[in-house]
Amino acid sequence: MSESALFSRFAVRDVTLGNRIMISPMQQYMAGTDGMPNAFHAQHYGRQAIGGAGAVMTEALAVSPEGRVSWHDLGLWNDAQMEALKPIADALGAAGAVPATQLIHAGRKGSVGRPWEGYNPLTAADEARGAPPWTTVAASALPANPGWHAPVAMDGATIARTIDAYHEAAGRAARAGFRLLEIHAAHGYLIHSFLSPLSNRREDAWGGDRAGRLRFLLAVSEAVRAAWPSGLPLSVRLSCIDDQPGGWTIEDSIAAARALKLLGVDLIDCSSGGLGERTTTRLVRRQEGYQVPFAERIRSEAGIATIAVGLIRTPAYAEAVIREGKADLVAIGREALFNPHWALHASQVLGTDPGFEAWPSAWGWWLEKRARAARAPAA
Numbered sequence: 491m492s493e494s495a496l497f498s499r500f501a502v503r504d505v506t507l508g509n510r511i512m513i514s515p516m517q518q519y520m521a522g523t524d525g526m527p528n529a530f531h532a533q534h535y536g537r538q539a540i541g542g543a544g545a546v547m548t549e550a551l552a553v554s555p556e557g558r559v560s561w562h563d564l565g566l567w568n569d570a571q572m573e574a575l576k577p578i579a580d581a582l583g584a585a586g587a588v589p590a591t592q593l594i595h596a597g598r599k600g601s602v603g604r605p606w607e608g609y610n611p612l613t614a615a616d617e618a619r620g621a622p623p624w625t626t627v628a629a630s631a632l633p634a635n636p637g638w639h640a641p642v643a644m645d646g647a648t649i650a651r652t653i654d655a656y657h658e659a660a661g662r663a664a665r666a667g668f669r670l671l672e673i674h675a676a677h678g679y680l681i682h683s684f685l686s687p688l689s690n691r692r693e694d695a696w697g698g699d700r701a702g703r704l705r706f707l708l709a710v711s712e713a714v715r716a717a718w719p720s721g722l723p724l725s726v727r728l729s730c731i732d733d734q735p736g737g738w739t740i741e742d743s744i745a746a747a748r749a750l751k752l753l754g755v756d757l758i759d760c761s762s763g764g765l766g767e768r769t770t771t772r773l774v775r776r777q778e779g780y781q782v783p784f785a786e787r788i789r790s791e792a793g794i795a796t797i798a799v800g801l802i803r804t805p806a807y808a809e810a811v812i813r814e815g816k817a818d819l820v821a822i823g824r825e826a827l828f829n830p831h832w833a834l835h836a837s838q839v840l841g842t843d844p845g846f847e848a849w850p851s852a853w854g855w856w857l858e859k860r861a862r863a864a865r866a867p868a869a
């Protein structure tokens with residue numbers, strides 16, 4: 491059997507992942523308008539569960555109805571949703587993956603249609619077919635993109651209520667059986683709208699300098715940590731740079747990571763961009779592992795474990811990211827939609843599971859014989 495960094499264990503608080511691969515959170519936009527999972531989700535997460543990843547993070551769960559991106563997002567704002575998510579967490583755990591989930595409030599990027607239906611702000615035409623637009627909120631009353639809904643700038647009472655919604659949802663995530671929780675503070679959603687100077691023009695305590703713009707993320711993190719069991723790890727996904735002139739920078743992310751670590755956050759999941767979905771000024775070319783340098787800098791300069799994500803496609807590259815100490819985990823997104831057995835295949839490519847023991851026995855027993863037959867000399 492070969493030695494592999496990618497297939498080494500990773501322990502954080504009371505949780506141990508069997509390898510360094512996490513399935514990245516990916517919204518499916520397939521829920522009913524009640525935010526409840528259905529047969530599609532059971533199948534989708536069932537496929538991911540048996541794919542061999544050390545952790546499988548579900549798509550983002552909205553902390554409140556108005557915190558959804560679309561009418562078809564999953565939610566965790568009530569106990570019925572929590573109960574309905576239990577079988578998904580159970581299935582992930584039973585297959586050997588750490589069941590993980592993510593909390594979102596979409597902020598000014600909410601009230602849109604599904605990506606494959608145009609990803610446009612909802613209009614009167616959508617209302618006529620039963621999917622009315624709703625009033626979105628954000629740090630400031632600035633739309634994410636030209637022509638998008640103008641959000642309402644959150645007042646103090648709305649901020650307090652929203653922090654409480656995160657707290658409540660974190661408690662439900664624990665009761666549903668999830669063992670790793672992530673706060674989605676990236677991709678232009680509500681928390682990111684507070685972080686970036688491009689979207690936060692507030693002049694009160696929730697805006698202004700970096701400390702002011704960080705305040706909402708820190709308050710949410712503190713509230714979530716208080717509801718999330720102390721033995722279980724907490725992650726925060728950041729857009730490490732806005733990728734726009736005058737925006738949030740990697741230095742800002744390093745400062746944020748240091749502050750989050752002090753609040754009991756264990757991992758920083760290092761993404762980027764998305765403040766406005768249709769921005770034209772991109773500073774970073776999208777190539778394999780284009781966001782890995784962010785994970786590497788935050789890991790070394792903030793002294794916190796990191797997750798690298800973004801166009802990590804091949805086992806050899808993922809292995810190198812971990813072996814070279816650039817990140818503690820790699821998150822696999824679209825590759826896992828293409829091939830839900832990505833991690834199992836990676837272990838074959840890297841030679842860490844010659845006996846197919848990581849596979850469900852009902853398949854591994856056959857596949858090991860098949861591999862042996864393929865190696866046997868011709869008679």
Ligand SMILES: Cc1cc2nc3c(=O)[nH]c(=O)nc-3n(C[C@H](O)[C@H](O)[C@H](O)COP(=O)(O)O)c2cc1C
Pocket residue numbers: 514515516517518549550592674676727761799800801802821822823824825
């Ligand atoms: C269909 C889809 C849905 C996504 N939903 C989420 C989400 O719920 N939360 C999140 O943080 N990122 C989300 N992302 C971003 C992915 O987690 C990941 O960061 C991104 O796809 C880059 O990784 P990849 O190149 O391996 O796909 C989504 C991406 C896709 C393709």
